[in-house]
Amino acid sequence: MMRINRLDLTRYGKFTDKHIDFGPVEPGRPDLHIIYGPNEAGKSTALSAFLDLLFGIESRSRYDFLHPYSTMRIGAALEIGGVARELVRIKKPQNSLLGPGDQPIGEHLILGELGGVERDVYCAMFSLDDDTLEEGGESILASKGDLGQLLFSASTGLAALSQTLVELRSQADGLFKLRARSSEIGDLKSRLSDLKERKEQIDTLATHYRQMVETRERSLAHYDEAMADRTQTQLRLDEIKNLLTALPRLAELRDIWDNLAELQDVPEAPPSWANELPALHQEDIELAVKRETAKASMAELEKGLNAIALDEIALTLGQRMDAIGELHARYVTAERDLPDRRLQ
Structure with a gap:
């Protein structure tokens, strides 16, 4: 309520x-x-x-x-x-x-x-007023509307007869109505026709079906054989590719073996060389550096020597300087001996 x-x-x-x-x-x-x-x-x-x-x-x-x-x-x-x-x-x-x-x-x-x-x-x-009361009376007389149906059904003893008839007529029109564009039966007939046409398109005789199955089985067998051949061919192709990749290195390897063949008469290196070789290699590097340093020093000295100007006069006095040096040594010796000689 x-x-x-x-x-x-x-x-x-x-x-x-x-x-x-x-x-x-x-x-x-x-x-x-x-x-x-x-x-x-x-x-x-x-x-x-x-x-x-x-x-x-x-x-x-x-x-x-x-x-x-x-x-x-x-x-x-x-x-x-x-x-x-x-x-x-x-x-x-x-x-x-x-x-x-x-x-x-x-x-x-x-x-x-x-x-x-x-x-x-x-x-x-x-919601009754003057207008609705007047309209309701007309509806009752015409047996239209819910109120008209109610009074008509009550007077005849046939409850909801009019409404039932309307519902049945509506259901019947929904199933089939002459010259109607669409109805349930018409739609079902159209769908049935489409299904029949589709069935005829896909329908196959038993003999034809058996042939199709045999063809399918043969095709599958051929497919499996082709796939196996393809696998073997791919393996062989990969092997050939690997050989082609190794060919340049094979030529280099042959050259190395040819060079080694010329050294067959060379005596074997002492076993200790394997341990001494890193130290010798390092020593070789150090000596090379020292050699380059000595060369640079000698070049500087030669450059300085070449830059010295010779004094011819000084060169002529060289012998006299040697004699003077000798006399100076005698003088120093005599000077050291003089005190001892005075005591004698």
Whole structure:
């Protein structure tokens, strides 16, 4: 069961932040509320707001003369199945029913409580005014609409006969309808024809199938033989490639053997040479460095010697200098001996 405790005309029609509070149920008292007032007071607006809350604001609503579509907002405090709910409806094509925090919630919350009744049926049953009463009477006389069917079925004792006939006719039209572009039977016949055509395309005689199997087996055997031959050929190809890669080195090796053949008469090196060779090699390097250093020193000395200018006069005095040097030595010796000779 659904009960409305409060209707919020937040932004709807001429109302802004208007609330109609029906209060809680009072035990032992009728739960009936009457909203009354003069013409143009907003009674029809409140009824339309309640319907829009349940089923969504109509796409071409006539209650946007003060608040545009993007700002229209209706709220309500409802009891649905004994549970208190605070709901809000805004003007949107989808997700227009909001719950706490303005989070979208499913329409099934309301529609499930209404038993799936649509807006037109709900209005015809519960939202009665002069216009709907007049239209309802005409529908009853014409046996149209849910209310007409209800009264007709009750008077004849055939419950839901009209609705059953409509459903059966709809099912029959869905199965097959003359000159219809599409129907279930027509689609199935078309599919059956396609399957038959496909079956004929892939159908094969037993003898032909046996020949195909034998051909397949021979082809597989030939394939296996070809793969084995390919493997052997690849191995031989790799072997030839390796030989071709080794040919240049083979020529070098032959040259080395020819050179070694010329040294057959050379005596074998002492066994100690293998250990002495690194030290000898290092010593050879050091001697080569010293030789180059000595050559450089000799070159410098020769260069300095060549730069000396000969003094011919000094050269002529060379012999005299030798004699003077000899006399000087005698003088030094005599000078050392003089004290001893004086004592004698």
